[in-house]
Amino acid sequence: MQYPSKLIEDAVNEISQLPGIGKKTALRLVIHLLKQDKESTLHLSEALVNLRTQVKYCKVCHNISDEEVCNICSSHRRDHTVICVVENLPDLMAIENTAQYNGTYHILGGIISPIEGIGPDDLKIDSLIQRIKNRSNEVNEVILALSSTMEGDTTAFYLTKKLKDFDLKVSTIARGIPVGGELEYADEITLGRSILSRTAYLHG
Structure with a gap:
């Protein structure tokens, strides 16, 4: 597949690594993001960075959590x-x-x-x-x-x-x-x- 921009190609290659998403679907998503307000795309990228850098795992049950102990394990x-x-x-x-x-x-x-x-x-x-x-x-x-x-x-x-x-x-x-x-x-x-x-x- 030929791309008009190396930036689009790089984005498509990264998104297509997600499960269930091929190159064509990734390209549609990339084009969709380009049509959105720049602020919307920045919110998405910020959310993904926060997800990867700030997520914790409950030390009791190993559930994903915002705290050291998840809300299920800590609930009375x-x-x-x-x-x-x-x-x-x-x-x-x-x-x-x-x-x-x-x-x-x-x-x-x-x-x-x-x-x-x-x-x-x-x-x-x-x-x-x-x-x-x-x-x-x-x-x-x-x-x-x-x-x-x-x-x-x-x-x-x-x-x-x-x-x-x-x-x-x-x-x-x-x-x-x-x-x-x-x-x-x-x-x-x-x-x-x-x-x-x-x-x-x-x-x-």
């Missing part, structure tokens, strides 16, 4: 006896949007996937175990809200083995989520029902 209105373990931020947001869950979360930062070279040590599993140890008299249930894929099931099985020595209930969201489906793409009604009708996690 949440049920701190329950921890819902999710793969990533979109999964947490998907469950929050159901308005069916009032406990806390723990973001693993991925799932075990030998094919992609992701093992247990690459995930936030140790901090989950330490978190439960520190609150052993408070946490009484861990919900495994992981995608119903082979990798998700492998991660769930690993976690149940790590949690078996604790006096707590380990449950998994009901299989209202289709097998092979990604959690973040599930509709809110199905996801909400899955949380409400969660079942005990059975392992060998």
Whole structure:
């Protein structure tokens, strides 16, 4: 693709690195930005710079936060006896949007996937175990809200083995989520029902 300006080409190349955006879509976005007021584009660039330089991760659950402890972990209105373990931020947001869950979360930062070279040590599993140890008299249930894929099931099985020595209930969201489906793409009604009708996690 030929560009009339090196500046446009550079912008297109950067934007096209975003997931789901090809060169043609990136070009349309660049042209759109050029048509906007300069102030609007500057606000966008400032927001992106602030996002990258100022964002924090909750030291308790690893959620993205403006403070050291996110508003979920610091809220007195949440049920701190329950921890819902999710793969990533979109999964947490998907469950929050159901308005069916009032406990806390723990973001693993991925799932075990030998094919992609992701093992247990690459995930936030140790901090989950330490978190439960520190609150052993408070946490009484861990919900495994992981995608119903082979990798998700492998991660769930690993976690149940790590949690078996604790006096707590380990449950998994009901299989209202289709097998092979990604959690973040599930509709809110199905996801909400899955949380409400969660079942005990059975392992060998």
